[in-house]
Amino acid sequence: MSVKSEVSNWKFSTFLENNNNKFNKNDILNVLAKQDMDEAYQIISKWNNYSPTPLISLNKLSKELNIKKIFYKDESKRFHLKSFKALGGAYAVEKVTKGNKEITVSTATAGNHGRSVAWGSKKLGLKCKIFISEYVSEFRAKVIRSFGADVIRVKGNYDNSLKECIKQSKQNNWQIVQDVAWQDYKLVPKLTMAGYSVMMKEISEQINNQQISHVILQAGVGGMAAAMVAGIARYLDNVPKIIVVEPESAACVLESIKTGKIEKISIKKESLMGGMSCDEVSLVPWEILKNSVSHCVTVSDDYIAKTVKRLASCEFSEEKIIGGECSTPGIISLIGLCNDFKIRKKINLNEESNVLLFGCEGDADEELYQKLLN
Ligand SMILES: Cc1ncc(COP(=O)(O)O)c(C=O)c1O
Numbered sequence: 001m002s003v004k005s006e007v008s009n010w011k012f013s014t015f016l017e018n019n020n021n022k023f024n025k026n027d028i029l030n031v032l033a034k035q036d037m038d039e040a041y042q043i044i045s046k047w048n049n050y051s052p053t054p055l056i057s058l059n060k061l062s063k064e065l066n067i068k069k070i071f072y073k074d075e076s077k078r079f080h081l082k083s084f085k086a087l088g089g090a091y092a093v094e095k096v097t098k099g100n101k102e103i104t105v106s107t108a109t110a111g112n113h114g115r116s117v118a119w120g121s122k123k124l125g126l127k128c129k130i131f132i133s134e135y136v137s138e139f140r141a142k143v144i145r146s147f148g149a150d151v152i153r154v155k156g157n158y159d160n161s162l163k164e165c166i167k168q169s170k171q172n173n174w175q176i177v178q179d180v181a182w183q184d185y186k187l188v189p190k191l192t193m194a195g196y197s198v199m200m201k202e203i204s205e206q207i208n209n210q211q212i213s214h215v216i217l218q219a220g221v222g223g224m225a226a227a228m229v230a231g232i233a234r235y236l237d238n239v240p241k242i243i244v245v246e247p248e249s250a251a252c253v254l255e256s257i258k259t260g261k262i263e264k265i266s267i268k269k270e271s272l273m274g275g276m277s278c279d280e281v282s283l284v285p286w287e288i289l290k291n292s293v294s295h296c297v298t299v300s301d302d303y304i305a306k307t308v309k310r311l312a313s314c315e316f317s318e319e320k321i322i323g324g325e326c327s328t329p330g331i332i333s334l335i336g337l338c339n340d341f342k343i344r345k346k347i348n349l350n351e352e353s354n355v356l357l358f359g360c361e362g363d364a365d366e367e368l369y370q371k372l373l374n
Contacts, residue, residue, distance in 0.1 A: 012336030032230035040194035052202035076362020083361035085112035088192030090120025118149035193227035200231020222285030247271035254296035330357035
């Protein structure tokens with residue numbers, strides 16, 4: 001059966017146009033500087049076992065959707081950590097500890113950021129404390145412990161784990177390496193974003209002078225999306241349409257774009273896309289996203305398992321792809337947008353389009369991955 005016949009009734013949940021979209025390269029590079037991205041690439045590309053992750057063609061899906069090309073950046077292969085987060089936290093640890101072996105590093109995490117911070121700390125021989133909420137799976141906790149970190153589980157949600165992390169870090173003089181910014185805490189989140197921008201540097205070389213017309217970026221607190229926008233400003237010759245995708249239950253970027261200011265939302269039900277289940281866009285990413293995103297879209301959890309299975313069974317591409325829950329919303333939203341003929345036309349998604357998607361993680365949570373697959 002063709003892909004289209006199976007996915008032709010998939011829908012996105014919400015779609016919003018950003019009335020404040022006026023992509024300005026200089027403004028973006030004032031928030032995340034060219035030099036910061038260049039330095040991150042210089043350092044990370046010298047790490048042991050570094051190699052660019054694959055940019056895979058979803059040629060079967062593009063044929064069915066009548067789109068020229070769909071590029072899928074496969075972060076399941078990132079340093080055996082199985083997500084792009086490997087680039088951010090570990091890099092920030094290296095930069096802020098500056099070779100000082102006495103420092104204890106701490107962070108709060110939904111999973112992948114903590115894994116990166118723990119891995120980076122282990123590489124440098126540093127002690128590490130990772131705070132997780134009750135929603136983070138024991139599997140993810142186990143992987144973090146395997147890098148020698150202490151894992152502290154906190155009752156409640158991510159916010160509670162962050163509060164506890166800040167409290168204990170103050171008491172014990174630990175160095176917090178957080179990917180979320182707040183007033184007076186912006187340097188480290190910027191470093192994590194500089195680390196993520198390595199993805200766009202790689203992509204700019206992998207696309208071989210082809211122009212990307214649309215990019216769909218997953219957002220939790222917006223760090224990865226904003227880093228990719230900065231990477232576009234730094235490394236690409238053209239400006240694609242920039243579309244942010246979020247879980248329908250946690251659309252904090254969409255709600256902020258709607259009003260033009262940061263909105264804290266209330267999450268009624270945690271999305272299966274745990275890393276993207278965030279209630280407030282982070283300050284530094286917001287400075288970039290507010291004027292550079294062209295559209296926001298949200299998707300429901302209903303299509304996640306179906307997408308994971310199709311990626312694994314070569315229905316979208318020639319090769320098998322291991323894509324975890326957060327790898328799916330780019331694909332789901334693209335299919336939904338293509339199925340809506342009015343919107344498809346409005347945003348110029350057609351047979352001339354080259355669409356860039358991010359496979360943010362592989363089976364980072366193996367147990368959840370197996371459940372989604374079966
Ligand atoms: C695994 C994972 N965690 C977290 C995020 C969200 O990143 P950020 O919080 O920087 O927006 C994503 C993707 O957006 C992701 O794939």
